[in-house]
Each structure stands twice: as C-alpha cells, then as structure tokens.
Amino acid sequence: MIVCLVSLLFWAGVALVCVFVGHHAWGWPRESFIRGERLTTIAVASLVGAALAAAGVTYQAVLRNPLAEPYLLGVSGGASLMAYLAAVSAGGLASWLEPLGQQSAAFIGAIAALAVVMLLSNRRGRLEPVTLLLVGVIVSAICGAVYLLIYHLNLRREVTFGTGGPFRFLVGAINTNLTHQQIATAAGIIAAGWGVLLFYAGQLNVALLSEAEAEALGVRIHRLRWIVLIVASLITAAAVAVSGPIGFVGLVCPHVARLIVGSDTRRLLPVASAFGAALLAMADAVSRSASTLTYGPLPVGVLTGLLGGPFFLFLLWHRTARSARALSSS
Amino acid sequence: MTLLQAHSLRFSYGVQPILNSVSLSLAAGEVVALLGPNGSGKSTLIKLLLGHLRGEGAIEWEGKDLNRWSKRDLARRVAYLPQSPMFETDQTVEEALRLGRAPYWGAFGLESERDVSVVRQISVLLGLDSLLQRQMDELSGGQRQRAFIGRCLAQEPIAMLLDEPNTFLDLRHQVELCRLLQKLATDKSIGVLMASHDLNLAGAFADRILLLHEGNLVADGKPGEVLQADLLTRVYGVPMERIERPMGLPLVVPIA
Incomplete structure (x- = not known):
C-alpha cells in the first residue's frame, strides 16, 4: 500500500515537471489549448510507460529471464505490424469501431509473435533464455521488414492514416493527435490488465522457483503462466496500438526498481510501473524540447533506444561476468 | 496416525516402466528413508505422491484421495524440497x-x-x-x-518429502540436518520421507527404510532388517559387507 502511494507520488512529481517543458518555450503554459495538449501527451506517455514496465516485470518473472521485455521478445513488433495493417485497411470501418479494431489487431499480433517466439525457442518443454531472446529479436526484425514492405507497396496508393504518420508503428512515439476513444480504450485495457497482474503478483514470486517447487507451494503454475502471459501481451498491445513499439522501457524500469525494492513482485510491479510512466513522460518532454534541433518532433522511441540499448548490453555483460565467476568458484 | 497411504503405484515414461506396483505408508512423527540406486525411481515416487506426475494406483493423504485435494490445500499439509531448489x-x-x-x-x-x-x-x-x-x-x-x-x-506441514537433501552437504551438516529432521518429527510430529544415498546415515536416523530396486519396493522395515549385505549387494550391484559394532547399529560398506 505504502509502496503504491510513494510510487504514485513519484510519478506525479515527474509528470508535473514535464508540464513545464514545451516545444519552444519552457515554463507553465498559459494558454489552455497548449496546457491541454501537454497534459494529454503526458497522460498517454505515462500510460504507455507503465504498461510496458508492468509487462516487462511480468515477462521477467514468468519466463525466469532477467532480459525479457516486450520489445525484445517481438511482442511489440508483432503488435505494431498488425496495428499498422489495421490502420492501412481501415477507413471502411465505423469511426467508433476503429480504435477497437486497431487494439484487437495489435493484440492478435502480440499473441501471435509471442506464440511463434515461444514455439521456436522451446526445447523439450524448456525455454532457453538466450534462444528466447534471439528468436524474439529476429521475429521483431521480420515484423519490421514486412512493415516496410507494406508501406512501400502502399506508397502509390493514397492511404490516409487516421492518426500519426506512416512510420508511427515502426518507431514508437507519443502522438499528439490521438482520438479520445483511442486513449480511453487503451487506458481501460491497461488499467484492467494491470489490476489482474497485481492480483497475481504474489503467485509470480513463487513462479521464480522451479515448476515443482511452485506446485508444491500451491500455485497452479501452468495456468498462472498462461493467464499472465496473455494479460501482459494484452497491455503491451494496448500500449503499442497508441504509441508504436517503444523499446527498453520494459527492460530498464524493472531492473532499476529491483535495485531499490528487491525482487518481490508485489512491490516491484507498482514501483516499476511508476518508473516506466515517469521515464516515458520525461523522455517525451526531452524529445519535445529537442525538437528545435531536429526537423519535427523526435520520436521518443529513438531516445529510449539510445538509453536502453547500452543498458541492455551492460546487463548482458554483467550477467555473463557473474555466471563466469560462479563457474570458476565452484 | 497414518498421513499417507499409497497402493500399487505404477508409472512409466512412454514404454519404459519406472515404478511397478509400489505400496507405502507414512505416519505422523515418523522419519522414513527412501533408498535405492540412481534411476531406481526415488524421485519419481516422490513426485507421484505430490501429484506432480500422474500414474496408476491410489494415493490418499489423511484418508482423502490425492485427486480431491486442491493444490493450495495440499500445500498447507505437505511440503516438498527438491534436490536442487531454486533461489533468486x-x-x-x-x-x-x-x-x-x-x-x-x-x-x-x-x-x-x-x-x-x-x-x-x-x-x-x-x-x-x-x-x-x-x-x-x-x-x-x-x-x-x-x-x-x-x-x-x-x-x-504435517508431512515433508525431501529429495536427497544431503547431496551438497559436508559430513557435519549432513548429521545436523538429519538431527533436525528427527527433532521436527518428534516435536511437531511431522512425517518425514527422505530420499537418500547414504545408507549408514539413513540407518542411524530413520525409523524405517524403504529400498527401491528397478522400480520395485524390495524392502520396507527397520534399518537393522533392511540393511543386509546380500540384499544391498543385489540392489546396488557392488559387493557389500555388514560390520557389526559392539555399540550402535551395524555399518554397511562396499568392499573394493
């Protein structure tokens, strides 16, 4: 409870600071139009960040792999490809159905990518951590390639995109021109999914043990795995459907949170989510203020990639070093 | 009081039979050692008793069929320690x-x-x-x-099933662990079933020994009765000798 409250306060503080950061000028926005726009952007960024971080915590716990996260597992890639397809083929759909269609397309893509990744990295019922990531990254790359192919096939045709540019599902960005339905749908799905994950947080602690131990502690581990993998993919899909795939938030935030509160999922989930929300809101504010240097606003995915990529390499190096030490000492 | 009753348990991986008609029981406050060579079915038996593997035969915990226990309720009664438990x-x-x-x-x-x-x-x-x-x-x-x-x-728990808890321990800690399990059995009347490779340690601390050989239960009795040189020679496939001691239990050792 206290952990939840402190995390919430932390996020609120960061979000407040972000309100002061604008496209061209710093300071409290006087016009209500700009204020509204900034608040919406911050809300969406926070939502997406929290969702990705929560999904990261879940994947790491249930796959017993500290390097797992939605982007590297290909879940984001699959979701963005399908969301893009939905956006390209949309237009005939009624406008209120569009966000729903896009969400469910993203969800199908997320689940399909996860299924492919898990199938291909499955060796006699065991998931090899490194294989899992390799397959995930490759699935991600294939999704990206197919994405570009479709984009180029559609170049000649006049395709109007409901919101955002044609690349908005390739490099993640917080778009300012989302409809209220889109935001509401994403918020609803993410809030519900987050609640479910928190409900199972205690059992996720037990999932860190071996299957037999988890069963002996009264956790129906296979059922748990299915439920939380699907829910985590669902909230990833909901986030990707509004922002495109934003990398490494799901990796960095759980690890930073773990340094502070330890590996207890019950505390990790709220703290990491708050970090994710704050990080993405902040990154988005930075990219907004940097837009004077670049032509047009910098997609926030570029920033998180720059930040998260090296962090991932550090983790990988640290882990290999540690297991090498363990090997040489035993 | 009987905690566990298991009748004619059978289990096979595909066509490979692992256990043939094994029956056993565990009472409150009792330390039972489960002995047998590698691959004789010790771990499989423990997993069957916990419901982690499904085989043929009847298993009852506290008189209630294993299939009628929920995972959660059973976890409040029976604890399990695998050979190498995981930890973060x-x-x-x-x-x-x-x-x-x-x-x-x-x-x-x-x-x-x-x-x-x-x-x-x-x-x-x-x-x-x-x-x-x-x-x-x-x-x-x-x-x-x-x-x-x-x-x-x-x-x-009312019962603890341990799979070779002594594996990575030195002599002193092996003895201390066995003393601890014995104390828990006596003080808290927990039924302890422990798979082990150490015949003499099992002989010293167990109230009863179960001996598995190629999936068959070949002996079930007091340590002094089960730890016989000819029986162990047959089961372990190495010549064994029993050394009687003026005080304490006899020792069984392989002869090189």
Whole structure:
C-alpha cells in the first residue's frame, strides 16, 4: 500500500515537471489549448510507460529471464505490424469501431509473435533464455521488414492514416493527435490488465522457483503462466496500438526498481510501473524540447533506444561476468 | 496416525516402466528413508505422491484421495524440497522463508499477521534469525539448506518429502540436518520421507527404510532388517559387507 502511494507520488512529481517543458518555450503554459495538449501527451506517455514496465516485470518473472521485455521478445513488433495493417485497411470501418479494431489487431499480433517466439525457442518443454531472446529479436526484425514492405507497396496508393504518420508503428512515439476513444480504450485495457497482474503478483514470486517447487507451494503454475502471459501481451498491445513499439522501457524500469525494492513482485510491479510512466513522460518532454534541433518532433522511441540499448548490453555483460565467476568458484 | 497411504503405484515414461506396483505408508512423527540406486525411481515416487506426475494406483493423504485435494490445500499439509531448489541470487533469507507462506496468502499476495509471526518463529527455531537479511547466494551450503527447510516449515506441514537433501552437504551438516529432521518429527510430529544415498546415515536416523530396486519396493522395515549385505549387494550391484559394532547399529560398506 505504502509502496503504491510513494510510487504514485513519484510519478506525479515527474509528470508535473514535464508540464513545464514545451516545444519552444519552457515554463507553465498559459494558454489552455497548449496546457491541454501537454497534459494529454503526458497522460498517454505515462500510460504507455507503465504498461510496458508492468509487462516487462511480468515477462521477467514468468519466463525466469532477467532480459525479457516486450520489445525484445517481438511482442511489440508483432503488435505494431498488425496495428499498422489495421490502420492501412481501415477507413471502411465505423469511426467508433476503429480504435477497437486497431487494439484487437495489435493484440492478435502480440499473441501471435509471442506464440511463434515461444514455439521456436522451446526445447523439450524448456525455454532457453538466450534462444528466447534471439528468436524474439529476429521475429521483431521480420515484423519490421514486412512493415516496410507494406508501406512501400502502399506508397502509390493514397492511404490516409487516421492518426500519426506512416512510420508511427515502426518507431514508437507519443502522438499528439490521438482520438479520445483511442486513449480511453487503451487506458481501460491497461488499467484492467494491470489490476489482474497485481492480483497475481504474489503467485509470480513463487513462479521464480522451479515448476515443482511452485506446485508444491500451491500455485497452479501452468495456468498462472498462461493467464499472465496473455494479460501482459494484452497491455503491451494496448500500449503499442497508441504509441508504436517503444523499446527498453520494459527492460530498464524493472531492473532499476529491483535495485531499490528487491525482487518481490508485489512491490516491484507498482514501483516499476511508476518508473516506466515517469521515464516515458520525461523522455517525451526531452524529445519535445529537442525538437528545435531536429526537423519535427523526435520520436521518443529513438531516445529510449539510445538509453536502453547500452543498458541492455551492460546487463548482458554483467550477467555473463557473474555466471563466469560462479563457474570458476565452484 | 497414518498421513499417507499409497497402493500399487505404477508409472512409466512412454514404454519404459519406472515404478511397478509400489505400496507405502507414512505416519505422523515418523522419519522414513527412501533408498535405492540412481534411476531406481526415488524421485519419481516422490513426485507421484505430490501429484506432480500422474500414474496408476491410489494415493490418499489423511484418508482423502490425492485427486480431491486442491493444490493450495495440499500445500498447507505437505511440503516438498527438491534436490536442487531454486533461489533468486538477490533474494534474502527472509524473502525465501516468506515464500513458504504462499499457500496462505490472500488475493494480491497480501500477508496476514500470522504469516509474519510464523516466519519469525521458524527463523528462531532454525537459528536463522541472525541471517534474515543476508542474500541467499552469500550463504554456505549448510545455511542455505536450513533456509530451504525453513521455507518448507513455513507451510506448517504435517508431512515433508525431501529429495536427497544431503547431496551438497559436508559430513557435519549432513548429521545436523538429519538431527533436525528427527527433532521436527518428534516435536511437531511431522512425517518425514527422505530420499537418500547414504545408507549408514539413513540407518542411524530413520525409523524405517524403504529400498527401491528397478522400480520395485524390495524392502520396507527397520534399518537393522533392511540393511543386509546380500540384499544391498543385489540392489546396488557392488559387493557389500555388514560390520557389526559392539555399540550402535551395524555399518554397511562396499568392499573394493
């Protein structure tokens, strides 16, 4: 409870600071139009960040792999490809159905990518951590390639995109021109999914043990795995459907949170989510203020990639070093 | 009081039979050692008794069929320690002990007052109270094994099934662990079933020995009756000798 409250306060503080950061000028926005726009952007960024971080915590716990996260597992890639397809083929759909269609397309893509990744990295019922990531990254790359192919096939045709540019599902960005339905749908799905994950947080602690131990502690581990993998993919899909795939938030935030509160999922989930929300809101504010240097606003995915990529390499190096030490000492 | 009754258990991986018609029982306050060479079916038997594997035959815990127990209820009665339990490297001893309360947690993994007090009692009982904030990977093998026993005890079980708990322990810690299990059996009348490779240690601490050979239960009785040179020679495939001692139990040793 206290952990939840402190995390919430932390996020609120960061979000407040972000309100002061604008496209061209710093300071409290006087016009209500700009204020509204900034608040919406911050809300969406926070939502997406929290969702990705929560999904990261879940994947790491249930796959017993500290390097797992939605982007590297290909879940984001699959979701963005399908969301893009939905956006390209949309237009005939009624406008209120569009966000729903896009969400469910993203969800199908997320689940399909996860299924492919898990199938291909499955060796006699065991998931090899490194294989899992390799397959995930490759699935991600294939999704990206197919994405570009479709984009180029559609170049000649006049395709109007409901919101955002044609690349908005390739490099993640917080778009300012989302409809209220889109935001509401994403918020609803993410809030519900987050609640479910928190409900199972205690059992996720037990999932860190071996299957037999988890069963002996009264956790129906296979059922748990299915439920939380699907829910985590669902909230990833909901986030990707509004922002495109934003990398490494799901990796960095759980690890930073773990340094502070330890590996207890019950505390990790709220703290990491708050970090994710704050990080993405902040990154988005930075990219907004940097837009004077670049032509047009910098997609926030570029920033998180720059930040998260090296962090991932550090983790990988640290882990290999540690297991090498363990090997040489035993 | 009988905790466990198992009748004619059979299990096979594909066409490969692992267990042929094994029957056994476990009573409260009893330490039973499960002996047999590698591949004789010790681990499989323990997994069957827990319901982790499904085979043929009838298993009853406290007179109720295993299939009618929910996972959660069974976890409040029966604790299990595998041969090499898993732990997170940055997990503290306290966190490891608290995991044992998982079968009692409410929704969202909320812990009750009782969960906290049980963990405190157990840490005092096992002399872990000074180690609570230490990380699991900083502990010695003996301390870590005690923490795992503590996790089992946090389940407040009536029975404990342990799969070769002595494997990675030195002589002193092996003896200490066996003493601890014996004490738990006597004081808390927990039924202990322990798979082991150490015949003499089992002989010294167990009330009863079960001997498995190629999936068959070839002996079930007091240590003095089961640890016979000819029987062990046949089961283990090495010539064995029994050395009688003026005081204490006889020793069985392989002859090189």
